Amino acid sequence: MAASTGSVKTGGERSYPVLPRREIEALIAEGRKVFIVDQHVVKADAWCKYHPGGDKAILHMVGRDATDEVNGLHSLDARRMMDKYRIGRIEGRWKNFLPPIQGGRFRARVGDGELEQEEEYDADLVLQQIREHATTASSDASSRSPSPTFDTNEAELRNRKGGLARSGSATSLSSADDAATPAPADGMAHLDILTRKEIKLDLSKYPPPDPATQEAIVEKYRLLHERIKSEGLYDCNYYAYAVEVSRYTLFFGLMLLFLRWKWYVASAFFLGCFWHQLVFTAHDAGHMGITHNFQADTVIGIIIADFLGGLSLGWWKRNHNVHHIVTNSPEHDPDIEHMPFFAISHRFLAGLRSTYYEHVMHYDAAAKFFISLQHHLYYVVLLFGRFNLYRLSWMYLLAGQGPRKGVAAWHRWLEIAGQVCFWWWFGYGIVYKSIDNGWDRFVFVVVSHFVTTPVHVQITLSHFAMSTADLGVDESFPQKMLRTTMDVDCPPWLDFFHGGLQFQAIHHLFPRIPRHNLRKTQGLVQEFCNEVGIPYALYGFVEGNKHVIGRLADVARQAAILAKCQSVLEKGEGGHHH
Ligand code: HEM
Numbered sequence: 001m002a003a004s005t006g007s008v009k010t011g012g013e014r015s016y017p018v019l020p021r022r023e024i025e026a027l028i029a030e031g032r033k034v035f036i037v038d039q040h041v042v043k044a045d046a047w048c049k050y051h052p053g054g055d056k057a058i059l060h061m062v063g064r065d066a067t068d069e070v071n072g073l074h075s076l077d078a079r080r081m082m083d084k085y086r087i088g089r090i091e092g093r094w095k096n097f098l099p100p101i102q103g104g105r106f107r108a109r110v111g112d113g114e115l116e117q118e119e120e121y122d123a124d125l126v127l128q129q130i131r132e133h134a135t136t137a138s139s140d141a142s143s144r145s146p147s148p149t150f151d152t153n154e155a156e157l158r159n160r161k162g163g164l165a166r167s168g169s170a171t172s173l174s175s176a177d178d179a180a181t182p183a184p185a186d187g188m189a190h191l192d193i194l195t196r197k198e199i200k201l202d203l204s205k206y207p208p209p210d211p212a213t214q215e216a217i218v219e220k221y222r223l224l225h226e227r228i229k230s231e232g233l234y235d236c237n238y239y240a241y242a243v244e245v246s247r248y249t250l251f252f253g254l255m256l257l258f259l260r261w262k263w264y265v266a267s268a269f270f271l272g273c274f275w276h277q278l279v280f281t282a283h284d285a286g287h288m289g290i291t292h293n294f295q296a297d298t299v300i301g302i303i304i305a306d307f308l309g310g311l312s313l314g315w316w317k318r319n320h321n322v323h324h325i326v327t328n329s330p331e332h333d334p335d336i337e338h339m340p341f342f343a344i345s346h347r348f349l350a351g352l353r354s355t356y357y358e359h360v361m362h363y364d365a366a367a368k369f370f371i372s373l374q375h376h377l378y379y380v381v382l383l384f385g386r387f388n389l390y391r392l393s394w395m396y397l398l399a400g401q402g403p404r405k406g407v408a409a410w411h412r413w414l415e416i417a418g419q420v421c422f423w424w425w426f427g428y429g430i431v432y433k434s435i436d437n438g439w440d441r442f443v444f445v446v447v448s449h450f451v452t453t454p455v456h457v458q459i460t461l462s463h464f465a466m467s468t469a470d471l472g473v474d475e476s477f478p479q480k481m482l483r484t485t486m487d488v489d490c491p492p493w494l495d496f497f498h499g500g501l502q503f504q505a506i507h508h509l510f511p512r513i514p515r516h517n518l519r520k521t522q523g524l525v526q527e528f529c530n531e532v533g534i535p536y537a538l539y540g541f542v543e544g545n546k547h548v549i550g551r552l553a554d555v556a557r558q559a560a561i562l563a564k565c566q567s568v569l570e571k572g573e574g575g576h577h578h
Contacts, residue, residue: 054402240515268443344555348361
């Protein structure tokens, strides 16, 4: 066995033994949380329960080269801390495994600590792992759902293995893909085929997800990151925050003024505006995008989210961190998992298992009803978005889902204090004490909450209309972020309304860049996209909304096709029995 344990020190600079790939695989098979950062092997087992970014963020990186995700999401201090968890290094380019949480399987040692021979990466094996993972999820779901069939993951892996990896042209894709097309045995298979056709069209716009192409993209992305740092785009513009704070104060003041005059609707309107605007600064703080100090920004975030808004920053972080790592993946990204109300991929109709919520998202009677109408109900459902966020926040805080130990453990208590404070000033002070009767109280609560709806539209807008395909383990972080996220084109004077969410794709590439520098970063990102041939999705607000509604309508139509296929099958089976 190659040298796999211990480390040596050379002249103060620590150097680590080279770990063979097979050794790393065996460690993961033993349940170790091992990933690669800057050519070093990091083992995070001991750290997982202390991790401010949550355990799931780490689990999605196991077996992968996490350099870009890690550098994008951590402060320099955290990066230094991570170095303490190094156990070895690798030589050459790392070929990603599919992480166990996503269904990857790993070979253990064969006995007496011995390892089998090193084996080349096999796309077929990964493909089989993904398929089996989906199968388990679907069979967990219920026998109602059609047989687990061809899914986008599988289609894309085949593409990668076939023509796409070599030439990336639409023609070669078709031949590789069509050869693998199964007969439409049931509704899901039929939808899979339709979706694959769309994906083919979509993916012909992107560079092929083969290792060499993706490595070249990563190289340019890292140069871009260095340029961004050297141009000072990580420096926070505190003056811009002073302007933000005056705007928030104005809205809050107007809310109090109208409340005093008993103009409840106007008062509720300004409270809604106040909350709508606050969300953007809570988002900045949650990403350490203000002071770049984890504790300072988290406290700012908790004051805004919990004390002033009644929402849990910790819940948001846990959810949002995973979203940033597995963006738009139907099984893994909580930001697109909104069953029974919305499905943005037909794959949700098969009863997928969410690795985030750790349960099956059933395609039940309620889902069938809502999804068939989702393009009509989109804005109506979003009106209630904030009420749902209270529910999720309390569940998070009561269940203690955040880190229980370490630097972030005390945040939970500050958040609980924040919730008590919020319900004291809002629930008791305003709704109960300052408003005389039940009807006006009801109107005040409804109006103030409904006015925040644009933020829910803004959040979903960036991703709902974008690709949900899985291009396999070789796709680079920057390409994945740009393929799954879109930006909104708006004039600078409207930036305050969009609160930075209009630069969502740029934000996904570099999550810690302060919000007020995103517009300046846009030019550099556009240059990068042109250079590497990745389309930069930029739509007007209205156009973006149309795309989202269009996607929802597509999936609603697919749901209707599925229902039809299933009823035909049922009739056929019924006939058979008789
Ligand atoms: C041993 C390994 C790791 C260590 C020591 C570590 C350490 C930390 C620390 C100290 C923070 C607090 C924020 C900061 O100061 O930057 C943090 C946040 C975070 N980490 Fe890690 N981390 C590790 C692995 C990972 C991995 C593999 C990922 C996945 C890409 C990840 C994702 C995140 C995220 C998303 C946050 C943001 C948390 C927040 O601000 O709410 N971390 N990590």
